[in-house]
Amino acid sequence: MKKIAILTGAGISAESGLGTFRAEGGLWAQHRIEDVATPEGFARDPRLVVNFYNARRAQAAKAEPNEGHRALARLEEAFGGEVIVITQNVDDLHEKAGSQKVMHMHGALKSALCAACDHRWPAPLVMAPGDICPACNSPAARPDIVWFGEMPYDMDEIFEHLASADVFASIGTSGNVYPAAGFVAEARRAGAQTVEFNLEPSLQGSQFDDIRIGSASETLPVWVDELLGR
Numbered sequence: 501m502k503k504i505a506i507l508t509g510a511g512i513s514a515e516s517g518l519g520t521f522r523a524e525g526g527l528w529a530q531h532r533i534e535d536v537a538t539p540e541g542f543a544r545d546p547r548l549v550v551n552f553y554n555a556r557r558a559q560a561a562k563a564e565p566n567e568g569h570r571a572l573a574r575l576e577e578a579f580g581g582e583v584i585v586i587t588q589n590v591d592d593l594h595e596k597a598g599s600q601k602v603m604h605m606h607g608a609l610k611s612a613l614c615a616a617c618d619h620r621w622p623a624p625l626v627m628a629p630g631d632i633c634p635a636c637n638s639p640a641a642r643p644d645i646v647w648f649g650e651m652p653y654d655m656d657e658i659f660e661h662l663a664s665a666d667v668f669a670s671i672g673t674s675g676n677v678y679p680a681a682g683f684v685a686e687a688r689r690a691g692a693q694t695v696e697f698n699l700e701p702s703l704q705g706s707q708f709d710d711i712r713i714g715s716a717s718e719t720l721p722v723w724v725d726e727l728l729g730r
Contacts, residue, residue, distance in 0.1 A: 502581040504727070505665035506572060507683055509588045511672020511698060512716045515566045516593055518559060537647050546629040546642075553643040554626050556590070557609040561625065565597035568671070568716030571724040573598035578728050584661050588673060588680055590645055605652040605680070611644035620644055652679060659686060668692040669723075672716055675702030684708060695723070 510518075535541045536552040565573075576583040576599055585594050585602045590609045594602045607613075612623040612631070619635035623644070631641035646652050662668065668687035675681045684694050684707045695710040696702060697719050705711055712719040 501666045503661070503665045504575070504579065504581070504583045504667045504669065505661045505687065505692070506583065506585045506669045506671065507588070507673060507680060508572075508585060508594070508671045509673025509680070512566070512568050513563070513589050513591055513593055514672070515568060515715055515717050516563045516591075518563055518589075518591055518593075533648065537645075538649055539647055540649075542642060542647070550627050550629050550643065553609065553645065557623065557625060557627075560591040560593075560609050563591060563593060565593045566717045568720040569593050569597035569599070571720040575724045575727060576600060581666075584665075586658055586661070586683075603654055603658060605646070605654060605658060607643070607645040607653065609643070609645070612641050613644035614638060614640050615642050616640040655679065658683075662686040662692075663690045665690065665692045667727075668694045669697065670695075670702070670704075670708070671697040671720065673698075673702065675704035697723070 531552060536549050542549045572585060572594065583601060585599050587594060587602060587604055588606050590604065590607055592608065592610055610623055611620050612627060613620055614633035614636060616638035617633060617636040619633055621634055627641060627643065630639040632639055633641055662683055665687055668684060670684060673680060681704060684704050687694055688707060694708045695712065696705060696708040697712045697716055700713065701711055712723065
């Protein structure tokens, strides 16, 4: 076994106090997705969108990784081959836990993006509409987040990892949204063993060889110990 490809979704971050789309009472519950997570929403009311991500950035800065994040970092450190974490999450909890190879397919709260020249730079804790790009001086800064209707990042590289993985794990994701919902089929076609970790089976559950039900902070340490022969 040489490569383990891991997809993580909102479920693993929810255990660290970061709300999912569907959580009641959280940041998402106070806004329509169309208003804060689409290019059209940003064009309509950039201040609302920037303030929404400022709030998410502040929340994420205070959050701490849980035992699920730490187990994946421990796997990367101790495994003899390659461990790639492909995350739909925009927080940095994997990095805080110690994971080195993390691909943020939906962008990152800690990054700013220039809508004019595509330059990226570390985002301040509080962004403002019309912030200046340090590369081209355009007042075109936006959160470096992939919104609905935009193409996720690094898809070619992600599919290369899926095609060469011996094991594919999906953690805390609903299996509702493509392209990530198709990752398990891609990995299966390449011959990977597939395992899902979730509070309940996802819509793609029938495609997994193994399904582990429970919180990621409880199920992932056990799985990692199995992989490492402990």
